[in-house]
Amino acid sequence: MTRIGLATFCATALVLAAAPLAHAETIFVSNEKDNTITVIDGDTMETIDTIETSRRPRGIMLSPDNKELFVAAGDGDIIDVIDTKTLKITRQLESGPDPELMDIDPEGKIIYIANEDDSMVTIMELASGEVLSEVPVGVEPEGMAVSPDNTLTAATSESTSMAHIIDNETHQLVANVLVDSRPREAKWTKDGKELWVSSEIGGTVSVIDPTTWEITDKIHFEVPGLRPEQLQPVGMDFVKDESLIMVPLGPSNRVAVIDTAKKEVVDYILVGQRPWHGEPSVDGTKYYVANGLTNDMTIIDLDTLKAVKSVPVGRLPWGVAVMPGKPGA
Amino acid sequence: MVPLRSILPHMPSARSGGFVIAAFLLLALAVGPLPVGAQDAGGTGKGPGTEDAKADDAKAVDAKPSDKADAAAAPANKAKAGKQDAAKKTMHVVYLGKEYEEPLPLSYAEKVITDKGIQGARLMLQEANQAGNFVGFAFELEEAIVPEDGDVLARAKEALAAGHRFFIADLEPDDLLAVADLPEAKDAVIMNIRSSATKLRQEECRQNVFHIIPDYAMRADALAQYLIWKQWPKWYVVRRDTPEDQDYLAQVQRAAKRFGGKVVEDHLYDLPPGARNLDSGHQQIQQQMALETQRSPDHDVVWAINSDDDFGDYLMYRTTMPRPVVGTQGLQATAWDKSYTESGGMRFQRAIPRLANRPPVERDYTAWLGLRALSDAAQKSGAVDPKTVKDYMLSDEFRLEAFKGQALSFRTWDHQMRQPIILGGGTRVPVSTSPQDGFLHPKNLTDTLGFDEPESKCKF
Numbered sequence: 001m002t003r004i005g006l007a008t009f010c011a012t013a014l015v016l017a018a019a020p021l022a023h024a025e026t027i028f029v030s031n032e033k034d035n036t037i038t039v040i041d042g043d044t045m046e047t048i049d050t051i052e053t054s055r056r057p058r059g060i061m062l063s064p065d066n067k068e069l070f071v072a073a074g075d076g077d078i079i080d081v082i083d084t085k086t087l088k089i090t091r092q093l094e095s096g097p098d099p100e101l102m103d104i105d106p107e108g109k110i111i112y113i114a115n116e117d118d119s120m121v122t123i124m125e126l127a128s129g130e131v132l133s134e135v136p137v138g139v140e141p142e143g144m145a146v147s148p149d150n151t152l153t154a155a156t157s158e159s160t161s162m163a164h165i166i167d168n169e170t171h172q173l174v175a176n177v178l179v180d181s182r183p184r185e186a187k188w189t190k191d192g193k194e195l196w197v198s199s200e201i202g203g204t205v206s207v208i209d210p211t212t213w214e215i216t217d218k219i220h221f222e223v224p225g226l227r228p229e230q231l232q233p234v235g236m237d238f239v240k241d242e243s244l245i246m247v248p249l250g251p252s253n254r255v256a257v258i259d260t261a262k263k264e265v266v267d268y269i270l271v272g273q274r275p276w277h278g279e280p281s282v283d284g285t286k287y288y289v290a291n292g293l294t295n296d297m298t299i300i301d302l303d304t305l306k307a308v309k310s311v312p313v314g315r316l317p318w319g320v321a322v323m324p325g326k327p328g329a
Numbered sequence: 330m331v332p333l334r335s336i337l338p339h340m341p342s343a344r345s346g347g348f349v350i351a352a353f354l355l356l357a358l359a360v361g362p363l364p365v366g367a368q369d370a371g372g373t374g375k376g377p378g379t380e381d382a383k384a385d386d387a388k389a390v391d392a393k394p395s396d397k398a399d400a401a402a403a404p405a406n407k408a409k410a411g412k413q414d415a416a417k418k419t420m421h422v423v424y425l426g427k428e429y430e431e432p433l434p435l436s437y438a439e440k441v442i443t444d445k446g447i448q449g450a451r452l453m454l455q456e457a458n459q460a461g462n463f464v465g466f467a468f469e470l471e472e473a474i475v476p477e478d479g480d481v482l483a484r485a486k487e488a489l490a491a492g493h494r495f496f497i498a499d500l501e502p503d504d505l506l507a508v509a510d511l512p513e514a515k516d517a518v519i520m521n522i523r524s525s526a527t528k529l530r531q532e533e534c535r536q537n538v539f540h541i542i543p544d545y546a547m548r549a550d551a552l553a554q555y556l557i558w559k560q561w562p563k564w565y566v567v568r569r570d571t572p573e574d575q576d577y578l579a580q581v582q583r584a585a586k587r588f589g590g591k592v593v594e595d596h597l598y599d600l601p602p603g604a605r606n607l608d609s610g611h612q613q614i615q616q617q618m619a620l621e622t623q624r625s626p627d628h629d630v631v632w633a634i635n636s637d638d639d640f641g642d643y644l645m646y647r648t649t650m651p652r653p654v655v656g657t658q659g660l661q662a663t664a665w666d667k668s669y670t671e672s673g674g675m676r677f678q679r680a681i682p683r684l685a686n687r688p689p690v691e692r693d694y695t696a697w698l699g700l701r702a703l704s705d706a707a708q709k710s711g712a713v714d715p716k717t718v719k720d721y722m723l724s725d726e727f728r729l730e731a732f733k734g735q736a737l738s739f740r741t742w743d744h745q746m747r748q749p750i751i752l753g754g755g756t757r758v759p760v761s762t763s764p765q766d767g768f769l770h771p772k773n774l775t776d777t778l779g780f781d782e783p784e785s786k787c788k789f
Contacts, residue, residue, distance in 0.1 A: 140676055158673060158730070159673070160456070162464070180728065181736060227773070229735040229773075
């Protein structure tokens with residue numbers, strides 16, 4: 001299976017290396033149940049490889065230089081590091097138990113890892129894998145977000161319902177903001193003036209002002225015919241120059257589109273079942289979202305805000321990462 | 330470079346394990362020293378619901394992005410940490426219990442557990458303080474468990490006289506009602522984590538009692554929905570006749586009417602319980618169970634109702650017709666099961682053994698959840714007085730996260746916690762979770778389980 005995948009990938013890579021395309025990109029999807037990463041060619045939307053990982057791969061992200069792909073394998077208590085040229089696991093980071101989400105600083109030097117099972121944020125040097133600090137936060141940390149100026153890192157604790165703010169220099173907590181139940185993900189705006197936090201069980205998205213650490217806006221969701229408990233915001237991704245933020249809503253099978261200036265929901269896009277995390281395409285025209293229960297990935301056109309296609313991936317897909325170019329290129 | 334570690338099962342590193350224990354030990358001292366990180370965090374955290382705490386916090390809220398890079402800020406914060414501790418809002422919760430004689434597990438090999446419930450409360454105390462440390466709250470747990478012949482009412486009076494109003498009640502119905510009916514307990518908030526008796530939610534409901542544990546009506550409905558979904562509507566009941574069994578039977582019959590099932594026969598099992606040790610006794614049981622089930626009318630499942638746990642498991646694989654067993658044994662409807670891992674549930678599965686050296690049981694979960702409801706309501710409402718906490722728990726704002734994939738809340742008409750019910754027990758993976766697809770409700774799907782507002786006989 002893998003060998004065939006690899007052969008296909010090699011063949012594809014050779015062809016593409018000869019004629020690189022303008023918007024060539026590669027999409028990686030973590031499959032929680034299969035313990036694999038599906039590698040999709042952004043032009044053909046065909047699977048070009050399937051990479052076996054440690055157990056329960058969930059959080060997935062690229063290094064700032066796109067040379068390495070980091071995969072948090074919760075049941076393996078490890079982070080697999082995949083070389084994006086060869087699509088092989090080249091090393092592993094001893095993340096501490098049950099890593100779920102992580103973020104890397106803009107310089108690509110430090111990785112911040114949420115250890116769900118021991119209420120810690122592990123701060124690690126990316127190149128050496130050396131643990132610099134373990135910061136005690138609330139119970140069940142999950143979302144991690146380094147501020148664009150690399151001074152602060154937000155960590156959400158799902159069970160404690162807080163966003164904890166870590167000083168990247170001192171590794172001390174500087175603020176703890178109580179948000180609605182089960183905060184899953186945190187995202188900073190590029191100017192660092194807003195911190196967005198999704199609360200899955202609370203069913204809201206909070207916008208926090210980092211000068212006061214007060215919640216300035218809270219966005220609620222409502223879809224006629226759906227019960228409120230189905231509207232569970234999980235992932236969040238800014239798109240269209242941050243004019244919009246895409247919020248997959250789990251059991252409602254929809255992705256909410258929020259106008260970031262007005263702090264209002266402008267659309268709900270029907271996708272596959274239980275979408276949790278997504279990622280925009282490199283050129284920003286598309287949004288890819290992993291549908292956990294239907295084992296596929298929906299492609300949303302960001303100009304029309306319509307779902308245009310779904311492609312099959314592995315079982316229980318969880319996270320998406322998008323890389324410019326092709327593997328091996 | 331870190332060497333490539335083989336992709337094989339392995340334990341978390343000792344480094345992290347040690348850290349966890351250290352953190353727990355520190356946090357267990359509710360009013361004692363805090364972990365350094367948490368101390369520094371002291372009062373800088375503020376949430377939307379902690380308005381009252383603002384004045385207390387004001388001095389400590391000086392960590393802003395503009396000055397946070399200043400290394401001098403850290404010691405400054407530390408100096409204020411001591412003051413911050415004193416300014417903390419403290420919620421004192423009394424775990425009121427009694428060492429009732431409980432039925433022994435049917436299996437002689439199974440460990441007799443004597444610390445059900447309290448271990449869940451202890452875990453939540455750690456977690457509540459871990460969270461509270463960040464936002465200026467402290468939680469205390471007073472363990473008031475009297476012996477079997479002890480006077481639980483006197484113990485309750487003592488706690489009430491000391492001014493305490495928050496209770497986790499690990500009590501049987503009579504004791505629970507006696508405590509709830511004390512005049513001085515009128516403004517108390519009592520969390521029932523033990524009794525499934527439906528009367529406590531119906532005729533005998535009390536305004537100061539909240540029910541965390543599902544009642545027999547919710548359990549029967551949760552199983553019934555699944556059996557109807559499976560198109561197994563004919564139920565053969567085999568039961569004992571304790572008050573709990575009679576209560577459960579009435580709810581099974583009610584569920585049959587609600588969802589289109591039928592109790593084809595209600596069969597009383599009357600062989601005395603006897604010793605648990607089987608030795609060669611399984612041969613007799615094999616014959617007895619065939620006798621118990623051979624005259625039954627045509628049925629799809631055997632519904633065992635055996636709260637004393639002295640024969641129900643014998644039915645499995647020994648019925649005359651090859652039929653599954655559900656009820657108090659076999660497939661059970663429960664708030665927690667040792668096989669449940671969804672929606673972050675593994676955290677609870679791992680945390681209780683660390684503390685109690687055994688897997689969690691349902692009462693550990695309900696005790697954890699009872700204290701969690703109180704601590705969550707305190708932090709989100711910003712207050713620790715019983716009136717505010719109670720009002721918050723009954724408001725639409727109250728949306729509790731507890732590994733069930735949806736927010737838990739209280740039914741205003743009888744104070745029962747609405748919650749999805751796990752169908753498991755005896756299986757290594759859970760079978761399902763109710764409510765089942767297709768059972769509709771205009772407001773809240775979980776209100777298809779148990780007594781809905783129009784059916785409620787509760788009057789506060």
